[in-house]
Amino acid sequence: MTDFDAFAHETHMRRAIELAREAADRGDRPFGSVLVRDDEIVMEASNRVVTEDDVRRHPELDLAQRARRELDPEERAETVLYTSTEPCPMCAGGIRHAGLGRVVYSVSGREIGAFTGGDTPVQSAAILAGVTEVVGPVLPEAGRAVHEAFDW
Numbered sequence: 001m002t003d004f005d006a007f008a009h010e011t012h013m014r015r016a017i018e019l020a021r022e023a024a025d026r027g028d029r030p031f032g033s034v035l036v037r038d039d040e041i042v043m044e045a046s047n048r049v050v051t052e053d054d055v056r057r058h059p060e061l062d063l064a065q066r067a068r069r070e071l072d073p074e075e076r077a078e079t080v081l082y083t084s085t086e087p088c089p090m091c092a093g094g095i096r097h098a099g100l101g102r103v104v105y106s107v108s109g110r111e112i113g114a115f116t117g118g119d120t121p122v123q124s125a126a127i128l129a130g131v132t133e134v135v136g137p138v139l140p141e142a143g144r145a146v147h148e149a150f151d152w
Contacts, residue, residue, distance in 0.1 A: 002078045004102050004133075007039045012082040013106055013138045019046040019059065020084035020146045027051055030146045033059035033083040035067060035100070037075065043067065059083065060091035064098040077101045084143050085112050086136060092127035103128065105136035106143025115147045 012034055019032025023046040031047040043066055045059035056062075060083050067076050076099045081087075086105040087095060095103060103124060113120040125134040137143065 002038075002101060004080055007036060007080055009082070009104060009138050012036050012041065012080070013084075013104065014142070015041065015044065016082045016084045017106060017139065017142050017146055019044060020143075023047040023059075024146065024150050030150045031059055031083070031085055033063055033081055035063045036080045036082060037071075037078055042079070043070075056090075058088065058091050060087045060103075061094040064091070064094035064100065067100060068098045073099055080104055082138075084146060085109075086134070087124045089122050089124075089127060092122075092124040095124075096128055096131050100132050102133045102135060104138050105134070106139050107147060108137060108140075111140075111144065112147070115150075115152050117152070 015034050016032045020030040024030040028047040028050045033045055034041045035043040043063050045062040048057035079100050080102045081100050082104045085107040086109040109123055110120050128134055
């Protein structure tokens with residue numbers, strides 16, 4: 001069994017937050033994620049909903065889909081998805097289908113509702129229960145700073 005607690009959580013989260021900043025800089029919403037296996041980044045993505053005109057281009061869903069295509073079930077179970085913001089219900093459904101081992105977030109779904117002025121969605125832990133562990137927050141101040149700088 002993979003010891004996810006031994007992974008470099010802050011290092012990987014910093015990269016996810018950097019990808020969120022890059023998304024915002026190009027005109028997308030500030031969300032970024034990396035998929036880590038054996039404590040190494042194997043895939044990364046940032047939000048491209050606006051620039052690709054595709055509602056499905058959330059980074060978490062993108063990585064879940066890519067993992068499903070490129071990794072077998074045992075490999076997916078050994079991965080951690082580090083994401084700048086807790087996955088929305090759509091992304092959590094994709095992560096559940098992919099069977100990723102763990103999700104680690106910086107900004108919670110409840111907090112993102114405060115930034116966007118929207119309702120708080122169903123929490124990802126409820127959708128992922130029994131399949132994928134959800135842990136967070138990690139580096140919440142850095143994650144919040146990206147949302148504070150964004151023109152919500």
